[in-house]
Amino acid sequence: MENNERKVSDFIDRLNKEQQPDEDEYSTESDELKELYQTVKLVKSVKDPTMPGPDFQKKLISSVKSEASRKRPQNKRKWAFFISIASAAAIIALIVNVMLPFGNSNIVNVMADAFEEVEAYHGTLEIVEMNANGKSTTQVKLEVWADKNGHYYIKNLEGSNKGLVTVNNGEKKWQVHPHQKQVHIFPSTPDGYRFNFELGNEINNVTNALATNVIGEDTIAGRKATILEVTPKGGEPYQIWIDNETKLPLQKQTAMHNAIQYKITYTEIAFNNTIPGKLMDYQLPKGFEEIDKNSEQVVTDINEVQEAVGFTPKTPRRLPAGYVQDRLVVVPSRDVAKIYYKGEKGKRIVVSQGESNGEFKPAANAILGKIDNNTAEIQSPVQDFVGMLGGGDPYAEGTNVNSIRWQQDGFEFAVVGNTPLEELVLLTEGLTDGEFKMPTVDEQEFSPQVEVPYDLTKEKNDQKSVDAGSSPWKLDPVFVAQVFVSLKISPDGIIGDYPISMDELEVIKNTGDEAIIAVSGDKTSIKKVYLKRLVRQDITGIWTVVGYDPA
Amino acid sequence: MAKIENSQLGDDDHLPSIEEICNTTWEPIYRFIYYKVQNREEAEDITQETYIKAMSHLQSGKVNPSKYIGFLKTVALNVLRDLWRKKKRRGTAVNIELINQMDDTAEDPAEMSAQRHLIENALSKLNKEQRTVIELRILKGYSVAETARLMNKKEVTIRVMQHRALQMLADILK
Numbered sequence: 001m002e003n004n005e006r007k008v009s010d011f012i013d014r015l016n017k018e019q020q021p022d023e024d025e026y027s028t029e030s031d032e033l034k035e036l037y038q039t040v041k042l043v044k045s046v047k048d049p050t051m052p053g054p055d056f057q058k059k060l061i062s063s064v065k066s067e068a069s070r071k072r073p074q075n076k077r078k079w080a081f082f083i084s085i086a087s088a089a090a091i092i093a094l095i096v097n098v099m100l101p102f103g104n105s106n107i108v109n110v111m112a113d114a115f116e117e118v119e120a121y122h123g124t125l126e127i128v129e130m131n132a133n134g135k136s137t138t139q140v141k142l143e144v145w146a147d148k149n150g151h152y153y154i155k156n157l158e159g160s161n162k163g164l165v166t167v168n169n170g171e172k173k174w175q176v177h178p179h180q181k182q183v184h185i186f187p188s189t190p191d192g193y194r195f196n197f198e199l200g201n202e203i204n205n206v207t208n209a210l211a212t213n214v215i216g217e218d219t220i221a222g223r224k225a226t227i228l229e230v231t232p233k234g235g236e237p238y239q240i241w242i243d244n245e246t247k248l249p250l251q252k253q254t255a256m257h258n259a260i261q262y263k264i265t266y267t268e269i270a271f272n273n274t275i276p277g278k279l280m281d282y283q284l285p286k287g288f289e290e291i292d293k294n295s296e297q298v299v300t301d302i303n304e305v306q307e308a309v310g311f312t313p314k315t316p317r318r319l320p321a322g323y324v325q326d327r328l329v330v331v332p333s334r335d336v337a338k339i340y341y342k343g344e345k346g347k348r349i350v351v352s353q354g355e356s357n358g359e360f361k362p363a364a365n366a367i368l369g370k371i372d373n374n375t376a377e378i379q380s381p382v383q384d385f386v387g388m389l390g391g392g393d394p395y396a397e398g399t400n401v402n403s404i405r406w407q408q409d410g411f412e413f414a415v416v417g418n419t420p421l422e423e424l425v426l427l428t429e430g431l432t433d434g435e436f437k438m439p440t441v442d443e444q445e446f447s448p449q450v451e452v453p454y455d456l457t458k459e460k461n462d463q464k465s466v467d468a469g470s471s472p473w474k475l476d477p478v479f480v481a482q483v484f485v486s487l488k489i490s491p492d493g494i495i496g497d498y499p500i501s502m503d504e505l506e507v508i509k510n511t512g513d514e515a516i517i518a519v520s521g522d523k524t525s526i527k528k529v530y531l532k533r534l535v536r537q538d539i540t541g542i543w544t545v546v547g548y549d550p551a
Numbered sequence: 552m553a554k555i556e557n558s559q560l561g562d563d564d565h566l567p568s569i570e571e572i573c574n575t576t577w578e579p580i581y582r583f584i585y586y587k588v589q590n591r592e593e594a595e596d597i598t599q600e601t602y603i604k605a606m607s608h609l610q611s612g613k614v615n616p617s618k619y620i621g622f623l624k625t626v627a628l629n630v631l632r633d634l635w636r637k638k639k640r641r642g643t644a645v646n647i648e649l650i651n652q653m654d655d656t657a658e659d660p661a662e663m664s665a666q667r668h669l670i671e672n673a674l675s676k677l678n679k680e681q682r683t684v685i686e687l688r689i690l691k692g693y694s695v696a697e698t699a700r701l702m703n704k705k706e707v708t709i710r711v712m713q714h715r716a717l718q719m720l721a722d723i724l725k
Contacts, residue, residue, distance in 0.1 A: 004714065005714040008710075008714055008717060012688055013694065015590050015689075016688075016689075018592060019592045020590055020592045020596075026638035027638040035721045036717045036718065039717050040589075043670060043674070043685060043720065044689050045667075046670050049586065051581070052581065052598075056577075056595060060598065060602060063599050064599070064603055064606050065569050067603045067606075068610075
């Protein structure tokens with residue numbers, strides 16, 4: 001009885017705190033408690049409901065959208081099936097689709113649907129470099145095993161790293177260097193390396209492209225294929241060959257940059273149910289030295305984290321749909337705690353946290369949001385590995401790894417994952433209980449006192465040069481502002497160091513397509529520089545100064 | 552209850568977006584779910600789950616926009632029933648048909664008002680101390696310690712009193 005009194009009291013306390021009770025009328029084994037829990041709810045129902053926080057609508061829309069985009073390929077497949085049984089005309093269309101090369105409109109969907117059926121694949125990948133004179137050189141040949149959960153085994157069969165084996169089994173990533181007799185260990189997540197021409201990534205890139213056009217037919221490694229020209233959101237168009245039988249990519253040819261282009265081909269490919277277990281099991285070969293670059297230590301619960309790093313890590317109140325906690329780790333050398341979450345199809349999110357060391361300095365090219373009143377650095381994708389993002393495995397540029405980083409209450413947090421930014425935002429909101437604001441610049445705020453004229457044709461040409469690898473500094477708004485202010489100070493040109501240093505420039509707004517840089521110090525009368533991405537509004541777009549404020 | 556007009560959610564030529572559907576319907580759906588669970592945390596989660604389950608149907612154009620709220624409430628009830636079934640599997644075997652009056656779809660304002668009257672009437676049948684403890688603990692949301700201080704009693708006494716008061720209320724409401 002006394003126990004029931006306490007349980008009822010706890011139940012009331014949970015409802016008063018607007019939290020889910022540990023036990024309710026559906027989970028209790030006691031008939032008496034069932035009746036009392038129901039009565040408490042009935043009494044409480046006399047009150048008006050407690051409404052959700054002001055950002056609930058935003059969160060709701062974001063999570064529904066995220067789920068809708070996650071389900072889209074399956075729906076399409078169901079839809080295609082539906083049509084096939086509902087309409088004879090559609091059956092014929094489907095047969096034509098299987099027998100003949102694809103039409104322009106459905107090729108991307110067909111490819112995505114075909115990949116849905118693939119569990120794992122095994123093939124030989126050849127990367128060939130070609131110059132403008134038509135000379136070809138085989139750079140590398142790889143044996144590839146990969147599955148749709150993001151696990152892979154890659155062995156270099158030919159090339160400068162012959163014999164090198166790279167494996168990520170979802171828990172651990174390692175590289176076997178046969179010549180040095182060493183095995184290097186890395187965190188499995190986030191894994192920016194992946195490998196070139198991973199089918200899932202490739203299909204995602206095509207799905208997200210600005211435009212796709214069928215431009216011809218060809219035979220690759222004895223297989224008939226359709227050639228598709230893909231215009232990505234950033235960069236020059238490239239070509240991809242799609243196997244007419246499997247409907248999956250077989251070959252890719254990059255655009256020519258600086259008289260060099262690459263052709264990446266699956267000279268052999270077969271589809272399997274799984275990657276053989278022996279390839280995924282970690283074993284240190286005899287006579288090899290293990291070099292742990294990971295330095296992460298798995299712990300069993302939050303108490304162990306507390307003991308190892310001296311603080312109790314915050315855990316998110318809710319997770320994006322489909323995610324579960326995978327493991328807890330600590331990095332004792334940096335007093336950092338990390339919580340790994342895993343979602344479907346190889347999606348991973350890592351939450352890192354540790355006491356903040358000094359002032360928060362966001363990466364120069366990051367978009368700046370707000371969490372409560374704190375600046376949130378948003379990188380989509382991650383390019384600069386500063387603060388809590390550093391100290392781990394290097395992430396490759398241009399991968400699908402996104403991040404949000406901020407400081408709050410004396411701690412620095414980073415939420416990183418190979419997932420859409422919306423999912424990271426959801427988790428961040430669940431973690432902070434604070435309001436997350438994506439950046440916006442209103443017209444009043446973005447109104448320079450002095451406008452700087454520009455020539456859009458020249459900017460487009462500059463963009464092409466940057467796409468080809470020249471003047472990468474134009475991708476950094478702080479650098480562009482530094483050059484602009486320096487040339488105002490020294491109109492005849494800059495000799496030696498810039499008259500204005502990076503320390504005197506601070507990004508105060510960056511929405512991804514508009515930025516405002518504040519200038520401090522007394523070397524110039526310019527106090528603010530206004531920039532825009534005029535040609536392309538993504539991370540590959542160059543920044544142009546469009547105005548400034550004098551003192 | 553909010554009434555959704557076709558004009559708010561587009562006409563036949565324009566299927567409503569996720570934003571349009573959520574913005575115009577979330578509040579009555581949230582209130583409906585909150586009424587069943589009586590806590591914000593679960594109400595938010597179940598509202599989200601409801602929209603995730605319902606959205607593809609709503610966006611397919613097969614549901615008339617004027618019926619969105621009714622459709623969403625039905626989906627919400629299915630989500631709640633799934634949840635109750637799962638809880639029952641973890642706990643004791645209770646006949647699912649014996650779902651109490653809180654689980655009914657009753658959402659008619661007249662019925663809700665009648666229910667409110669019924670509960671207030673039941674509360675009036677408690678003795679003064681029992682009524683005070685229920686008001687402080689459940690309607691005003693005070694903790695056991697705060698209630699004990701306000702009523703000048705020990706915490707253990709408050710727990711016993713609220714337990715007995717709830718037993719009495721349950722009997723009255725049967």
